[in-house]
Structure formats: C-alpha cells, structure tokens
Amino acid sequence: MTKTILITGATDGIGLLTAQTLAADGHNLLLHGRNREKLAAAAASVGGRPHTYAADLSRMADVQRLVQDIRADHSKIDVLINNAGVLKTNAPITADGFDLRFMVNTFAPYVLTGDLLAIIPTDGRIVNLSSAAQAPVDLDAMAGRKPLADMDAYAQSKLAITIWSQQMAKDLPEGPVVIAVNPGSLLASKMVKEGFGVSVNDLQIGADILREAAVGTNFAEACGQYFDNDSQAFALPHPAAADADHVAAVMLGLQQAVDQLD
Numbered sequence: 001m002t003k004t005i006l007i008t009g010a011t012d013g014i015g016l017l018t019a020q021t022l023a024a025d026g027h028n029l030l031l032h033g034r035n036r037e038k039l040a041a042a043a044a045s046v047g048g049r050p051h052t053y054a055a056d057l058s059r060m061a062d063v064q065r066l067v068q069d070i071r072a073d074h075s076k077i078d079v080l081i082n083n084a085g086v087l088k089t090n091a092p093i094t095a096d097g098f099d100l101r102f103m104v105n106t107f108a109p110y111v112l113t114g115d116l117l118a119i120i121p122t123d124g125r126i127v128n129l130s131s132a133a134q135a136p137v138d139l140d141a142m143a144g145r146k147p148l149a150d151m152d153a154y155a156q157s158k159l160a161i162t163i164w165s166q167q168m169a170k171d172l173p174e175g176p177v178v179i180a181v182n183p184g185s186l187l188a189s190k191m192v193k194e195g196f197g198v199s200v201n202d203l204q205i206g207a208d209i210l211r212e213a214a215v216g217t218n219f220a221e222a223c224g225q226y227f228d229n230d231s232q233a234f235a236l237p238h239p240a241a242a243d244a245d246h247v248a249a250v251m252l253g254l255q256q257a258v259d260q261l262d
Contacts, residue, residue, distance in 0.1 A: 003215055006030040006070065006077050006116075008057065008109070009084030011038035014183060017207040018081065019046050022214065030070065030077070032084065057084050057108035058094050060261040067115040076119050079214045081127045082109035082161070087154045096261055098144040105157035106142075107257055110164055122175035126168075127213045130180040132230055134159040134238035136246060139253045162226055162237045163250050169224030177223040180237070181213050184229040205229065 005022055009015040011033035019029050019042070029050040033039045039052040051073060055066040070077070086104045094103050113126055120126065135155035140146040142160065165180040172178065183206030209229045213219045219227070228235040240246045 002026055002028060003078040004028045004030065004074065004076060005079040005081065005214060006032065007081045007083055008032040008112070011035065011042045014187060014203055014206045014210065015081075015083040016042050016045065017203050018083065018210045018214075019050070021204075021207045021211050023048055023050070025211070025215075027215070030074070032066065057104045057112075058086075058100050060096070060108075060111065060258075063108050063111050064115070067112060070116065071119060074119060076121060077116060077124070078121065079125045079127065080113060080116060080120060081129075081210060081214060082113065083129050083210070084108070085129055085154075088150045092147070092150070092153065093144070096144075098257065098261075099141060099148060099153050099157075101148075101150075101153040101157045102142050102160065102257070105154070106160040106164070106254065107261065109161060110254060111258055113168070117172075117176075120176050124176035125214060125219065126165075126176055126178045127210060128161050128165045128178070128180045129158075130162045130165075130182050130226060130237065131155070131158040132182050132185045132228065134162065134241075136238070136240040137163075137250050137253070139249055142250070142253050143257060159238050159240060160250055160254065163241050163247050164254060166224050166226075166241060167247065167251055172223070175223065177219065177221075179213055179219055179222050179224075180226045181209060182226070182228045182230060183207075183209055 010019045010031040023046045031050050032053045034056050036054045043050045055062040133155040137156045141148045162180040165178050169178040187201050187203050187206045225234050226237045
C-alpha cells in the first residue's frame with residue numbers, strides 16, 4: 001500500500017538515501033531541508049513529484065511554519081521520519097540561547113511531531129532517529145545554561161529523543177506507533193565523517209532499517225520500543241531511559257524549553 005512519508009533532513013546522507021529507497025518502492029515523499037537548492041536536487045534524485053519544504057529546525061518559528069505549510073498541503077501523513085540531526089557545528093548556541101544539538105535533535109522533532117499528530121492516523125508511524133551514542137541528560141545543558149562539548153551534546157540529545165519517544169508512545173496507546181531507531185554506527189554519512197573523521201559502514205544499512213521501521217511488518221507492533229541496528233534487534237537504550245526520576249526531569253525540562261521557545 002502506498003504511504004505518504006515525511007522525512008526531515010532529506011537533502012543528503014541517510015535522509016536522502018532513505019527517501020530514494022522509499023520512493024523506489026512507490027511511496028509518496030515529502031522532503032524537508034534547510035537549503036532550497038539542495039532540496040531541488042534531492043527531489044530530482046528521488047524522482048516522481050515529491051513535495052519539498054525548506055525550514056531551519058534550529059528556529060522554532062521555522063518549525064511552526066513548516067507545520068503550517070505541511071498541513072495546508074496534506075490532510076494525512078502516514079509516516080513521519082524525524083531524521084534531521086546535528087553533531088558538530090561552529091555555532092553551537094542558537095539565537096534563543098539553547099544548544100543547537102538539543103534544538104535540532106530533540107526539541108524541533110518533539111514540536112513537529114506533536115503538531116502533526118492530528119493528521120497522522122492511528123495506524124501510522126513516527127520514526128525517531130536515535131543513536132548508539134546516548135548519555136544521561138544534563139538538565140542545565142538542555143536548558144541552555146551550560147555549554148557542552150560536541151559529542152556530549154549529541155549523545156545527550158539522542159537519549160532525550162529516545163526518552164520522549166517512549167513517553168509519547170505511552171500517551172498514544174491507540175497509535176500511531178512511535179519508535180526510536182539507532183540506524184547503525186559509523187555509517188558513511190557527512191555527519192559521521194565530520195564528527196568522527198571516519199565512516200566504515202554502508203549507508204544503505206541505515207536506509208534499509210529506516211524503510212523497515214517506516215513501513216515494514218516487523219515494526220507494526222513496536223510502539224515505544226528502541227531498535228538498535230548494530231545488534232539488529234529491539235534492545236534497551238541507555239539505562240537512564242529506565243530511571244523514572246531522570247525521565248520525569250527530562251520531560252519537564254523539554255516542555256519548559258519548548259514553552260520558552262513558543
């Protein structure tokens with residue numbers, strides 16, 4: 001069955017390859033990116049007639065406008081893949097005073113997902129990009145009160161999106177399915193090369209598991225679960241995701257940050 005699928009960060013890397021993979025299966029693609037020229041090139045490489053949306057996810061006003069534009073064009077989205085992510089940046093603090101990694105990797109997908117839930121059916125899916133790199137969240141850092149090194153910020157932001165995926169799944173017992181996925185370590189993407197200086201694994205490994213998470217039968221009943229593609233199995237995320245006090249603190253801090261940015 002043909003699905004309408006929105007992928008953020010779809011102009012290069014795993015986002016673009018996942019879009020190409022899903023388009024080859026006949027699905028309708030909505031592509032997000034920051035740069036309109038790159039979006040046009042991505043759309044051409046995907047083929048067909050994908051809708052494209054330009055927005056800077058480090059700016060909450062852009063996130064809100066993105067929601068408005070998508071909802072103006074579409075009454076239903078079957079799958080949302082929150083793929084856009086940042087590891088290294090020369091400007092780690094946003095104009096609003098938050099760490100860019102938390103903003104793009106955690107806050108923006110949380111708001112985007114929440115505001116699009118009205119047009120995602122209960123049999124739809126929300127696929128959130130997590131990572132093998134996860135670390136307990138420093139609440140002061142998430143609130144913009146403390147700077148972090150690149151990898152610390154990235155790992156904490158990825159645990160944070162994994163935590164809110166689990167919590168959102170609990171709030172949506174009737175669906176849609178909400179899943180956090182580590183697509184694989186050291187995949188051959190620009191972000192991995194910039195962050196680690198090396199990439200050793202075929203990017204298609206990640207695109208294939210995101211396709212499966214988006215439309216495959218193995219994920220149809222996986223709401224609230226975390227899939228680790230390094231072990232090719234559903235697994236437990238960092239132990240902090242099972243610490244009730246830490247989870248509650250992260251969710252409160254997340255909501256406070258979003259309220260401040262609204």
